[in-house]
Amino acid sequence: MAAHRHPQILVASDLSLGDVVVLGASGWERDVASAKIAYDGAEAAALEAVAKAEAAANRVVDFYLVDVAVADGTPTPLHFREKFRFVGPSVRPDLGKQAARSEGDGR
Amino acid sequence: MTAHDPTLPPRPNAAPIGYAYDEHDRAFVRERVAEFRGQVERRLAGALTEEEFRPFRLMNGLYLQLHAYMLRVAIPYGTLTSRQMRRLAEIADRWDKGYGHFTTRQNLQYNWPKLVDVPDILEALADVDMHAIQTSGNCIRNVTADHFAGVAADEIEDPRATAEFLRQWSSAHAEFSFLPRKFKIAVTGAEHDRAAVKVHDIGLRIVTNDAGEIGYEVIVGGGLGRTPFIGKVLREFLPRADLLAFLEAVLRVYNRFGRRDNKYKARIKILVHETGIDEIRAQVEAEFAAMDRAPFAYDGEEFARVAGFFGTPPYEDLPERSEALEKAKAESAAFAAFAAVNVAPHRQAGYAIVTVSLKPIGGIPGDATSAQMRALADAADTYGFGELRVSHEQNIILPHVKKDDLLALWRDLDAAGLATANAGLVSDIISCPGLDYCALATARSIPIAQAISKRFSDLERQRQIGPLGIKISGCINACGHHHVGAIGILGLEKKGVESYQITLGGDPTLDAAIGELIGPGVSAEEVPDVIENLVELYLAERQEAERFIDTCRRIGHKRFKESARREGEDGSGI
Numbered sequence: 001m002a003a004h005r006h007p008q009i010l011v012a013s014d015l016s017l018g019d020v021v022v023l024g025a026s027g028w029e030r031d032v033a034s035a036k037i038a039y040d041g042a043e044a045a046a047l048e049a050v051a052k053a054e055a056a057a058n059r060v061v062d063f064y065l066v067d068v069a070v071a072d073g074t075p076t077p078l079h080f081r082e083k084f085r086f087v088g089p090s091v092r093p094d095l096g097k098q099a100a101r102s103e104g105d106g107r
Numbered sequence: 108m109t110a111h112d113p114t115l116p117p118r119p120n121a122a123p124i125g126y127a128y129d130e131h132d133r134a135f136v137r138e139r140v141a142e143f144r145g146q147v148e149r150r151l152a153g154a155l156t157e158e159e160f161r162p163f164r165l166m167n168g169l170y171l172q173l174h175a176y177m178l179r180v181a182i183p184y185g186t187l188t189s190r191q192m193r194r195l196a197e198i199a200d201r202w203d204k205g206y207g208h209f210t211t212r213q214n215l216q217y218n219w220p221k222l223v224d225v226p227d228i229l230e231a232l233a234d235v236d237m238h239a240i241q242t243s244g245n246c247i248r249n250v251t252a253d254h255f256a257g258v259a260a261d262e263i264e265d266p267r268a269t270a271e272f273l274r275q276w277s278s279a280h281a282e283f284s285f286l287p288r289k290f291k292i293a294v295t296g297a298e299h300d301r302a303a304v305k306v307h308d309i310g311l312r313i314v315t316n317d318a319g320e321i322g323y324e325v326i327v328g329g330g331l332g333r334t335p336f337i338g339k340v341l342r343e344f345l346p347r348a349d350l351l352a353f354l355e356a357v358l359r360v361y362n363r364f365g366r367r368d369n370k371y372k373a374r375i376k377i378l379v380h381e382t383g384i385d386e387i388r389a390q391v392e393a394e395f396a397a398m399d400r401a402p403f404a405y406d407g408e409e410f411a412r413v414a415g416f417f418g419t420p421p422y423e424d425l426p427e428r429s430e431a432l433e434k435a436k437a438e439s440a441a442f443a444a445f446a447a448v449n450v451a452p453h454r455q456a457g458y459a460i461v462t463v464s465l466k467p468i469g470g471i472p473g474d475a476t477s478a479q480m481r482a483l484a485d486a487a488d489t490y491g492f493g494e495l496r497v498s499h500e501q502n503i504i505l506p507h508v509k510k511d512d513l514l515a516l517w518r519d520l521d522a523a524g525l526a527t528a529n530a531g532l533v534s535d536i537i538s539c540p541g542l543d544y545c546a547l548a549t550a551r552s553i554p555i556a557q558a559i560s561k562r563f564s565d566l567e568r569q570r571q572i573g574p575l576g577i578k579i580s581g582c583i584n585a586c587g588h589h590h591v592g593a594i595g596i597l598g599l600e601k602k603g604v605e606s607y608q609i610t611l612g613g614d615p616t617l618d619a620a621i622g623e624l625i626g627p628g629v630s631a632e633e634v635p636d637v638i639e640n641l642v643e644l645y646l647a648e649r650q651e652a653e654r655f656i657d658t659c660r661r662i663g664h665k666r667f668k669e670s671a672r673r674e675g676e677d678g679s680g681i
Contacts, residue, residue, distance in 0.1 A: 016151060016223050018176035058153040062171060080605065081542060081549075085173055089543040091471055091553045095204060095219070096174050 009035035010047040012063035020085045032086040124494040125186045126271045126416045128236040136233045144226035168239030172546045178217045179242040184252035184270040185213035189484035189493040194235040196480035209473040213251045213497045245286045247277035251293045253301045254498035258506045260452040264313045266296035268414035287365030288373040305329045305338045305619035308375045322346045328379030331585035336376040337619045339384040348405035356395040420492040425457025429510035445528040462530040463503040468564045472538040473501035482523035490516045532569040534560040541581025548581035550598025550605035562635040575655040591615035593656045595622040625668040644670040
């Protein structure tokens with residue numbers, strides 16, 4: 001098993017809608033803060049096993065593990081690409097997950 | 108209901124403005140939609156795995172991108188009717204997020220469709236004789252052409268009839284549906300190249316020989332991406348009668364000898380480079396000589412029939428000079444600037460070609476809202492026989508505007524936020540979607556374009572600088588054509604952050620050149636300063652009427668490289 005330098009979360013795309021999801025404690029979530037965090041290789045492998053089964057069940061596609069930093073139990077992707085995936089286009093704050101959050105905030 | 112609604116009787120002055128589908132074309136597209144609908148249903152029901160489904164969705168232009176699916180719609184040779192443009196707007200509103208992105212290959216991309224909706228979107232496209240077939244996959248892609256086709260003052264022949272012939276030949280071509288890699292063809296019929304034919308897998312130039320016959324110069328093996336090459340001349344003059352058979356021979360040679368072991372070396376440019384143009388020519392000519400050419404026999408009547416779809420609209424008999432235009436220019440400096448920058452000569456007296464910039468200052472290059480699409484469709488109906496074009500520079504062209512109407516058109520465009528007078532200038536930047544949308548990108552490109560555009564927001568200064576092509580890609584695949592930008596910008600990742608390499612001296616025209624790197628990458632924040640330094644050196648050094656690229660060539664790369672260094676630095680960060 002490969003060395004595990006950072007905590008990881010499992011990211012995928014919803015099959016029918018195409019939007020980005022993370023594997024959470026009770027299934028696929030839209031908010032990265034809800035992701036289940038793997039702190040070692042065994043936990044990461046367990047996440048992958050669930051994702052593999054979910055992909056086989058045609059709920060998600062293109063799943064992979066993402067390195068994160070964890071602060072107060074909340075994961076934040078380390079790489080800028082993955083950060084963008086959980087926000088939306090940096091040039092269109094009205095689109096993507098950031099837009100949904102704004103609506104949720106009543107803004 | 109629109110002026111182009113097929114249920115309405117034709118307008119008295121209705122112009123032939125594009126290839127008209129017959130019942131076979133319509134049946135073919137409808138069958139593909141039905142087929143894909145079934146494939147989507149089976150995928151969602153679990154009867155197809157993603158591995159099985161992926162080639163099917165790609166054959167229909169559907170990608171899975173960074174945030175969502177992306178659907179790429181073909182706009183063959185860039186020609187659109189107002190009715191088709193309105194349908195694109197309707198789709199954007201109903202199934203996407205109210206806008207579309209016009210690309211460098213005369214396609215339109217929707218960035219947010221849901222898989223479950225795509226069959227309905229394709230059905231809506233089929234209603235107006237459009238589709239997304241072969242906008243992805245290792246096949247012959249959408250055939251592109253000069254966006255001034257049929258109206259350019261320097262034109263030998265309208266390239267769209269040729270492009271339509273190639274479209275019919277290549278659509279659902281069984282032998283070329285699984286090539287080593289994607290294959291892109293561009294056609295130009297003018298003296299000046301506005302189709303970038305030297306950086307396509309095959310570029311065709313319509314030319315005349317010493318006997319006055321029309322034929323084609325065939326250029327092969329051009330392309331950008333991680334290994335950029337300028338295409339090489341395969342045939343200086345190919346008679347029209349041999350066109351389809353000869354291209355069939357080229358594709359057969361590529362299909363047989365193109366590398367399939369390494370996708371990064373699979374394009375025909377690599378085959379041409381590694382094999383040599385003389386050997387490729389020998390192979391193509393041998394195949395051409397040996398093949399059964401009967402299926403590709405030239406039918407002059409059929410060519411004339413297709414060419415008739417791109418006939419001359421019912422122009423009015425007008426004087427070349429428009430007093431109304433001259434008066435309007437004298438009264439409005441802003442309009443005069445628009446007329447000077449975005450209006451090009453037309454072959455018909457009293458008419459002009461108008462480039463509508465999709466690059467407002469600080470905007471997203473190539474994006475148009477559904478309201479803007481409708482405004483463009485209205486403008487086309489009011490001022491241009493209902494016809495529009497998409498340029499590979501990600502702008503929209505209105506090809507038949509009376510000079511007398513230019514002021515009224517400009518006012519309409521201004522009301523829709525479409526009157527930016529920057530066509531061909533420093534803020535008319537080609538940009539790929541980059542890491543804001545694209546799953547392949549390694550850095551963002553749109554914010555860089557926006558920052559440069561804002562830096563040079565003064566349109567008067569832009570006019571003083573003159574023609575300058577800045578092109579930006581967010582990864583080495585070079586969808587933003589950075590290699591052929593007079594200033595090219597390539598976004599990469601360096602040590603976990605976005606980094607931008609600057610190249611200089613690229614040119615997409617018949618004087619095609621690949622830009623040279625001026626040094627190591629810079630940060631996103633530094634890019635506008637570097638561009639500013641390059642422009643300042645050009646302004647200081649240019650001789651009368653020299654364009655940026657001319658000065659670049661005259662004074663040399665080294666001088667510009669030095670100018671990119673900032674005061675107090677040794678240039679190590681450039």
